[in-house]
Amino acid sequence: xxxxxxxxxxxxxxxxxxxxxxxxxxxxxxxxxxxxxxxxxxxxxxxxxxxxxxxxxxxxxxxxxxxxxxxxxxxxxxxxxxxxxxxxxxxxxxxxxxxxxxxxxxxxxxxxxxxxxxxxxxxxxxxxxxxxxxxxxxxxxxxxxxxxxxxxxxxxxxxxxxxxxxxxxxxxxxxxxxxxxxxxxxxxxxxxxxxxxxxxxxxxxxxxxxxxxxxxxxxxxxxxxxxxxxxxxxxxxxxxxxxxxxxxxxxx
Amino acid sequence: xxxxxxxxxxxxxxxxxxxxxxxxxxxxxxxxxxxxxxxxxxxxxxxxxxxxxxxxxxxxxxxxxxxxxxxxxxxxxxxxxxxxxxxxxxxxxxxxxxxxxxxxxxxxxxxxxxxxxxxxxxxxxxxxxxxxxxxxxxxxxxxxxxxxxxxxxxxxxxxxxxxxxxxxxxxxxxxxxxxxxxxxxxxxxxxxxxxxxxxxxxxxxxxxxxxxxxxxxxxxxxxxxxxxxxxxxxxxxxxxxxxxxxxxxxxx
DNA sequence: TTCCCCGCTTGATAAAAGTCAAGCGGCCCA
DNA sequence: TGGGCCGCTTGACTTTTATCAAGCGGGGAA
Numbered sequence: 001x002x003x004x005x006x007x008x009x010x011x012x013x014x015x016x017x018x019x020x021x022x023x024x025x026x027x028x029x030x031x032x033x034x035x036x037x038x039x040x041x042x043x044x045x046x047x048x049x050x051x052x053x054x055x056x057x058x059x060x061x062x063x064x065x066x067x068x069x070x071x072x073x074x075x076x077x078x079x080x081x082x083x084x085x086x087x088x089x090x091x092x093x094x095x096x097x098x099x100x101x102x103x104x105x106x107x108x109x110x111x112x113x114x115x116x117x118x119x120x121x122x123x124x125x126x127x128x129x130x131x132x133x134x135x136x137x138x139x140x141x142x143x144x145x146x147x148x149x150x151x152x153x154x155x156x157x158x159x160x161x162x163x164x165x166x167x168x169x170x171x172x173x174x175x176x177x178x179x180x181x182x183x184x185x186x187x188x189x190x191x192x193x194x195x196x197x198x199x200x201x202x203x204x205x206x207x208x209x210x211x212x213x214x215x216x217x218x219x220x221x222x223x224x225x226x227x228x229x230x231x232x233x234x235x236x237x238x239x240x241x242x243x244x245x246x247x248x249x250x251x252x
Numbered sequence: 253x254x255x256x257x258x259x260x261x262x263x264x265x266x267x268x269x270x271x272x273x274x275x276x277x278x279x280x281x282x283x284x285x286x287x288x289x290x291x292x293x294x295x296x297x298x299x300x301x302x303x304x305x306x307x308x309x310x311x312x313x314x315x316x317x318x319x320x321x322x323x324x325x326x327x328x329x330x331x332x333x334x335x336x337x338x339x340x341x342x343x344x345x346x347x348x349x350x351x352x353x354x355x356x357x358x359x360x361x362x363x364x365x366x367x368x369x370x371x372x373x374x375x376x377x378x379x380x381x382x383x384x385x386x387x388x389x390x391x392x393x394x395x396x397x398x399x400x401x402x403x404x405x406x407x408x409x410x411x412x413x414x415x416x417x418x419x420x421x422x423x424x425x426x427x428x429x430x431x432x433x434x435x436x437x438x439x440x441x442x443x444x445x446x447x448x449x450x451x452x453x454x455x456x457x458x459x460x461x462x463x464x465x466x467x468x469x470x471x472x473x474x475x476x477x478x479x480x481x482x483x484x485x486x487x488x489x490x491x492x493x494x495x496x497x498x499x500x501x502x503x504x
Numbered sequence: 505t506t507c508c509c510c511g512c513t514t515g516a517t518a519a520a521a522g523t524c525a526a527g528c529g530g531c532c533c534a
Numbered sequence: 535t536g537g538g539c540c541g542c543t544t545g546a547c548t549t550t551t552a553t554c555a556a557g558c559g560g561g562g563a564a
Contacts (some may be wrong), residue, residue: 056453105400147399148357162458
């Protein structure tokens with residue numbers, strides 16, 4: 001990693017070593033209920049891959065050959081919008097599965113998945129997934145639960161996108177990111193990671209980078225949040241929450 | 253229904269007569285694969301209700317006791333937004349099931365379902381649903397497919413809501429409604445039903461009734477669409493499609 | 505039938521966001 | 535170490551949309 005960069009060789013290293021039995025992330029996946037023989041099936045079927053930042057796990061539109069399973073690292077899910085632009089529609093981390101939407105919908109991947117950090121992502125092919133679901137109803141139910149949560153989240157976001165002004169949408173995004181990666185210091189100041197460029201954030205908020213830039217300045221002067229290149233510091237969570245309340249009831 | 257209006261009595265009539273075996277809509281539901289004994293289980297478990305326009309099938313937030321099944325009529329799904337307002341997030345018709353999101357997510361209903369036309373909607377309680385899913389993997393897979401489609405649709409809508417201007421969003425809404433209820437005359441003119449008030453349409457588009465009203469006038473003068481109280485006439489589908497293309501590539 | 509309420513439309517004006525254009529600064533590469 | 539590219543910011547201006555206020559008209563109730 002240090003002296004000679006060299007060519008990327010085959011950047012995608014295929015490892016057989018890690019085992020589902022020892023995987024610390026598995027308990028957060030839809031395979032959590034598997035034990036004994038069933039887990040053995042999963043372990044034998046999986047292929048484990050190492051990814052570097054920027055590497056693509058799968059491309060939107062491509063055929064889905066199975067389900068991916070994030071053991072370590074974080075992943076960005078992009079979707080190409082009605083214009084040429086890409087919009088980030090989700091983030092995934094250890095314990096998240098990827099590609100199940102394409103798998104169950106029997107169509108190509110609906111998003112492009114790109115590694116943001118170094119990590120390890122396993123792959124389970126269609127046949128094994130099918131076998132496991134037929135053997136273990138709990139797996140199917142776990143995916144039903146997961147998809148249900150996804151619909152729910154997506155609909156809520158959609159309604160917010162339609163009815164909240166930019167300022168409130170931005171506050172909401174910070175709150176979502178907070179749940180993902182907030183570190184509080186002794187005064188209650190939160191430091192939140194911003195795993196995107198401003199351009200990406202603007203697209204997520206449905207605005208232009210220029211408008212986002214101006215909004216950031218407003219947030220700074222109002223003392224709501226202080227923006228670094230790849231992080232935000234929120235001095236007081238309540239002040240941020242007030243931004244959402246204000247949008248909900250302008251009279252209050 | 254004709255002479256004496258009388259009081260609503262118990263507006264919700266519970267019928268036992270109709271049978272799942274003869275239901276014409278069943279083949280479009282997630283129960284389509286059921287036969288023999290399994291279908292018998294469904295038939296015995298179901299309760300059949302008749303609804304009048306405006307009647308509520310279930311309320312957002314209430315506990316979900318099972319899954320509903322639209323045999324006839326059409327239903328509006330509303331969700332209360334971050335402000336007090338209600339936003340229509342979906343329409344359902346014969347062959348659609350309702351409440352599966354709350355069922356599989358193990359939470360209260362995420363929307364309010366309200367009948368728009370007279371219709372018949374059956375109800376299948378939790379225990380029966382659970383039994384059927386465990387007996388027949390095809391049912392679980394059908395719901396997985398359905399939820400997958402829902403996530404897909406919702407995400408697409410979300411991205412469009414974020415990145416398209418009002419005009420294009422309105423064109424898109426008309427195209428969606430077209431697939432639901434378009435009648436073409438001999439000149440290719442489409443007549444599309446608008447099952448909402450202007451207020452509801454405005455909320456769906458993320459704008460105010462005033463702005464929608466102005467947009468409608470623009471569409472009229474541009475010859476893109478002609479609006480009646482509860483219907484739209486689109487003289488040329490291509491002209492409408494151009495509205496979306498124009499938003500996608502402003503230079504074209 | 506008449507009146508009233510409510511949903512819709514219209515106009516005037518204010519606020520928000522987009523667009524165009526330019527400049528700054530960090531980072532990568534030569 | 536220098537230059538250029540790219541992402542971000544800023545300013546000036548335009549366009550879009552919201553807000554406020556008022557009027558119109560149909561449907562239901564007295």
